[in-house]
Amino acid sequence: MGLLDGILGQVAGNPEIANLAERIGLSPEQVTAAIAALGAAHTQPGDTVAGAADSTGLSPDVLQQILTHLGGEGALGRLGALLGGAEGADGSGGLGSMLGGLFGKA
Template identity: 40%
Template sequence: MSIFDQIKNAAHNHPTVKNMAEKMGIDQEDAEKAIAALTEGHQAEGDTLDVAADKSGLDKGMLSQVMEHVGGEGSLTGFMQMLDKDHDGNPLNDIAGMASGLFGKK
């Protein structure tokens, strides 16, 4: 399962994501996709918003608003550094637990 899918699954139906979507006036599913795409886009080559827009099909303006709502690009940096909890160089094996913890689903 990709990082995008794992983060999106962790965000699915989470009250914080629902609240953010309501405050921003966007669909909750779009908020879930935005969080997942921004997280994945942050670790990819290129501009985070460009990569996230390509991955999700969402508007860059909306993605920018979501990124600011969750604490800006700096919050994405901190999240990515925490992904590889066992320091084995592969955050994919750690992300499911991390994402669940981030969204309170442990």
């Protein structure tokens, strides 16, 4: 989980995460934890939002808002692929590509 922890630590300081957190009334750290929980729940059997709610204690409504802002279940799949090694050989493309893809910016 070291790679995931490192990336999520960088994401927490991202302005897009801060803006999303402000819009839905959470801290950036809570949004980052919610994204991690949604990503983990996405790979498990059952409902993604319900699984993330169980692990974070956040309401399903709040998690659904975050999921919607991320781009839905498909975005979680892209996040998983990016975390799984879609980073360029020179080290570029990882975090910036992930955030750009998740927030609809190329």
